[in-house]
Amino acid sequence: MASDIRGEVSNKQVVLKNYACGFPKESDFEVTTTTIKLKVPEDSKNAVLLKTLYLSCDPYLRGRMRYTPVTDPDFCSYTLGSPISGFAVATVVDSGHPDFKKGDLVWGRRVGWEEYSLVTTPECLTKILHIDVPLSYYTGILGMPGITAYFGFFEICSPKKGESVYVSAASGAVGQLVGQIAKLMGCYVVGSAGSKEKVELLKSKFGFDGAFNYKEEHDLDAALKRYFPEGIDIYFENVGGKMLDAVLLNMRLRGRIAACGMISQYNLHQPETIQNLTNIVYKRIRIQGFVVMDYFDQYSKFLDFILPCIREGKIVYVEDIAEGLESGPAALIGLFSGRNIGKQVVKVTDE
């Protein structure tokens, strides 16, 4: 890195230009370059300065690209003209915090979409201790999506061996893991995705018992009945809308729905309507929304489960890695048209 006379280096950033309306467009973003001093500023005690390696493209970021009254720092609106932020993998360049030192690898949230990012809440960062796996995995299977899949499935779905599990957006960052974990538990697992290639992946690579392309099914209820003639015990909900409505018709008595996300609804001015909710009463269905942050304190328990699975090849993970910060906006908005195959990551620089 070449630093100028004041000790500053250039810092490329992905900046939000305007709040997205409907499906976000590349033109809602701008890639600009500013400069940064590679030292934690005097007035930011405790902060950590990071060199960004991988950025995580996550559907929940859509909520931050609109104006919202939410004040939670992880869900509030992005500031226009500033770099967006989210989950990332990075190296510590300078640290004002006793838990981190220069050279540490970390993953965590509130990291800017920029080459160098000053994180003033280092409690949102976790040191990476296992590096025999790809570092990018800490944006996916070993990071937020992994924790989501694991606790969402075990804590929210209360699975039992032999139960029937349906996963939507099943080849995505979370879905591919839920399906594989459910298979390891001895469940019957069917997933849906939006292309032939993804459906193939579900069956051949992730070992789902069945998979279908929802875009080719004009009657989702009939499709679900084909794969679940005796109904669904567990639905891992990633999409919402019409799919949820069809699932409600096909849930079994005492079925459980983990409401992880509803990506089909995030870009609509008016959400799709649902009409089969009386099934919740008749079938004693439980629908439970959850947020992964509630499980971060159990990260080590999760690692104890997932690391051996990765090392022994029991669980595989497919990533879609876009190269360079410039490709960030397209990669991020591609989530909403299903462009990505597997977990969408942006590689900012070589490790």
Added chain:
Amino acid sequence: MASDIRGEVSNKQVVLKNYACGFPKESDFEVTTTTIKLKVPEDSKNAVLLKTLYLSCDPYLRGRMRYTPVTDPDFCSYTLGSPISGFAVATVVDSGHPDFKKGDLVWGRRVGWEEYSLVTTPECLTKILHIDVPLSYYTGILGMPGITAYFGFFEICSPKKGESVYVSAASGAVGQLVGQIAKLMGCYVVGSAGSKEKVELLKSKFGFDGAFNYKEEHDLDAALKRYFPEGIDIYFENVGGKMLDAVLLNMRLRGRIAACGMISQYNLHQPETIQNLTNIVYKRIRIQGFVVMDYFDQYSKFLDFILPCIREGKIVYVEDIAEGLESGPAALIGLFSGRNIGKQVVKVTDE
């Protein structure tokens, strides 16, 4: 009772003439008279012959007035031309079952809407041991609606002292109890109902902190915001449809919805649509359907709670008692227009 030469007596019945379409009409029923021998038939070992005292009008019976493929004997379609059945309070006239003897008072389900009813599944009957309270209470506060309110609130809503509770259909058989139990627990409780008189009842008789007439609110979201400026922790759902949609907008983080019933939807050809379901994800909401039968084995625990409350006047119960089997059809269908004030009961004969 005057018996004829063969030892038979007349037996008035409420018979379903045709499956109801939309709102059920009195003309969907017929009150007819047949005869019955007041002895358990030889070929019905174990059966119990009852003299019906009180019949319970319950919203779930609407599901049985249509053609449905459901085979569960408590939820399947009624047989056209036969008396309908449901929960009731009765006296044993003759018994083939060792647990029951002539003169026993019982409450339970699968009792015909007729003066004398042969129950071939006496395991669905419970002996009434406490008669210092009105017998009709065993169709309400001491019967199915009471168990529904108690376990629905404590088991499904996971209430904590000081939480905000909203109850719809709040003056009904279940709602009035949920509100009073929640108040006893130290919650802030608001209910809605469909008339000025019912709203008055909620405030003056049942001690709700607030109450409103949903029919007078053109904007349910605004009404809920008025009573719950900081949101709802617990919603006891009895109505569904538009109300549920407005509630979803007003739930607090980690709110719980007990889906007990959705009476507003039972008579619609197309259920109302809901569009605010993404709130389930954002707010980690839990919606849980439940069926009271799952808690019948804990009846004695419930009685230990509720009987002292009744005797000490801590919980009161309002009933709407229609006189005579002939008034049955009107009383039953009146549930769906909200004609009843409190628990709707049909008194068949003097005790």
